[in-house]
Amino acid sequence: MATLSPYIYSADARKQADFYVSVFSGEIISIQSYGDLPGMDESKKHLVMHLELQALGLRFFLADAGADASNRGMGMDLALTFKDEEEARTIYDGLAVDGDVIMPYDRMFWGTMLGRVRDRYGVMWQVATET
Template sequence: MAKLTPYLVSEDARAQADFYINALGGEIVSVMTHGQLPDASEAVKDKVLHMCLVAGGIHFFMSDSVYAPLNRGNGIQLSLEFPTEAEARDAFAKLGEGGTVRHPLEPAFWGALFGQIEDKYGVIWMITTEAQACQA
């Protein structure tokens, strides 16, 4: 069975990782820079080649965009489901700092809270809670 790990390419992977750790809790597990490559260019030696971090209990990989310009897009969104409303609201507020609310965090017709934000790095997050079973 395959394992999915989000891999985010960034203009500043260290700052973006710190932002996610502050918003969701976690830590940077490891960082490899371009300077660790055998024939590293002096111009990019401090740029992140590969980073592993845990934020919100989820493993992410990140790197700096070095050889090609970074183009923001809407082809992928990250969905975080929280067990409580308080956790969802906290993550929504923190990830939304400096970003844009695309859909406010509010009760959805399927019985959960749902909201959507684009963070200040252009990553689109869907924040939700577990759907509540229908009560008769």
């Protein structure tokens, strides 16, 4: 058995994690900075090496990646599926704040609700309900 946890590279992992905490009602479990490493260059000590966020019964990881963070993972969406339609809508609406709606949250011909959004940090999400 395995678990799959998204690892999101960011231009500002702390700020992005705070956004997800607010949207998902989550909690930052731990943060390790490059300053925790011995002999690290002073200019990089503030950067996040590894951040763990727990939300929605899932574990997300984030790390600072510098200027090229927005180009990572462009061929992938993170898909969240909910039993409750209103919870899904709340999450979708939260992710859409200052983001780009790719596909409005709406009923699909197969019966579920589904929406697709690029959040303010460039991460693509699909938010859906179970059938």
